[in-house]
Amino acid sequence: MTAIEVRGLRKAYKNHEVVRGIDLDVARGEVFALLGPNGAGKTTTTEILEGHRFRDGGEARVLGVDPGTAGTEWRARIGIVLQDTDDAADLTVREMVQHVAGFYPKPRPADEVIGLVGLEEKSRSRIRTLSGGQRRRMDVALGIVGRPELLFLDEPTTGFDPEARRHFWDLIRTLAAEGTTILLTTHYLDEAEALADRLAVLAAGRIVAEGTPAALGGRSSAGATVSWREDGVLRSEEVPDPTPLIRKLVAAETDLSTLTVSRPTLEDTYLNLIGAHR
Numbered sequence: 001m002t003a004i005e006v007r008g009l010r011k012a013y014k015n016h017e018v019v020r021g022i023d024l025d026v027a028r029g030e031v032f033a034l035l036g037p038n039g040a041g042k043t044t045t046t047e048i049l050e051g052h053r054f055r056d057g058g059e060a061r062v063l064g065v066d067p068g069t070a071g072t073e074w075r076a077r078i079g080i081v082l083q084d085t086d087d088a089a090d091l092t093v094r095e096m097v098q099h100v101a102g103f104y105p106k107p108r109p110a111d112e113v114i115g116l117v118g119l120e121e122k123s124r125s126r127i128r129t130l131s132g133g134q135r136r137r138m139d140v141a142l143g144i145v146g147r148p149e150l151l152f153l154d155e156p157t158t159g160f161d162p163e164a165r166r167h168f169w170d171l172i173r174t175l176a177a178e179g180t181t182i183l184l185t186t187h188y189l190d191e192a193e194a195l196a197d198r199l200a201v202l203a204a205g206r207i208v209a210e211g212t213p214a215a216l217g218g219r220s221s222a223g224a225t226v227s228w229r230e231d232g233v234l235r236s237e238e239v240p241d242p243t244p245l246i247r248k249l250v251a252a253e254t255d256l257s258t259l260t261v262s263r264p265t266l267e268d269t270y271l272n273l274i275g276a277h278r
């Protein structure tokens, strides 16, 4: 079943069209990442799907409902982690989580959510005393406390230290394993690669590529660069399949202690894609 279905989505601010005919399908249970440079239209698209902004054109269905006219029952089925939130700073983390839990029919227990985002030690601290990364973790807690069927995460790990990011990735995998559909926007290519079943690259309001992280932009079929050192000189060859070349080097008893085989990273592919659509 489809969690998100979008056809020909359009949005302009004044006369400037920033979402220019987007088609998107996200299946139930899928983790889908939206990538794209600053100003590409990711947040605008996401906010339309969350029912926080009106579209100017096209069709959108989120959990089978038009987000432009959806009511509170629908809202209770989705979870949202916005880019920046700054309210209720005088409450403690636990009070805030409990408060937001009250909006949902079947919330997770506050302490379970606080544990899931790794904020146990800050449970009784006031929100305004949290560090940026801790604050962000609390935002994630608020997004998942209602057991959403669909979770929107807009740049969720900005400001996280590396350990907190890994912890967060585990949390996303846990939620995905429970069947939660997740739409994630991120600037971190490794994050998209680690979490997303599929991703789309947005540039200037249009989707310029879509697919699995491995296949994006022809990556899985891209050639390999084989490099090694021979008599102190760095040698490098680009080949469709490295096997015959490596066999040849072995047969010639070449020292292969420095051998590397590399293919374009997701970042290489991504930068090429958005460079071509400037």
Ligand SMILES: Nc1ncnc2c1ncn2[C@@H]1O[C@H](COP(=O)(O)OP(=O)(O)OP(=O)(O)O)[C@@H](O)[C@H]1O
Pocket: 013, 018, 036, 037, 038, 039, 040, 041, 042, 043, 044, 045
């Ligand atoms: N409320 C608004 N009024 C006018 N223009 C806006 C508004 N919100 C966004 N824009 C413009 O729309 C374009 C797309 O913005 P959007 O926030 O959707 O991009 P984004 O891909 O999420 O970027 P980022 O990666 O920086 O978060 C930008 O040019 C931005 O300046």
